[in-house]
Amino acid sequence: MTSRQLVRLVRDAALAKKARDVVDIDLRKKSSLADFFVICEGDTDRQTRAIADGIREAAKAKGLSPLHTTGEKDGAWILMDYVEVVVHVFLPGERAFYDLESLWTAEPMVELARRRRAERA
DSSP: OOHHHHHHHHHHHHHHTTOEEEEEEEOTTTOSSOSEEEEEEOSSHHHHHHHHHHHHHHHHHTTOOOSEEEOTTTOSEEEEEOSSEEEEEEOHHHHHHHOHHHHHOOSOHHHHHHHHHHHHO
8 A cells, every 4th residue: 555545544534533624744755754644633532532543443454553653542642653654633722732734834824724624615
């Protein structure tokens, strides 16, 4: 499975659990850390854990397991490392505080907001 295919699998699994504002960031030309970040949020810690579980189950069905997972106990920021794709599942306040999108994208925040609105439609 390519990293782009894994991004689609993660996005679909997150959306199936009603994740909001799902964004993927292409890091291939910016960092050797990973090929992509997938960032999304849930309204409650229970929902963020459900989103992470849904992603894990979808990946497992394809024979993939995360190299490392952290943050599931409190559910405020769950990080799942699939090597090429790193998944961040946030509560809204945590996502706004750490603001990974602005750290890793050259895309102006106005354009990112427009893209998010278009994805919701």
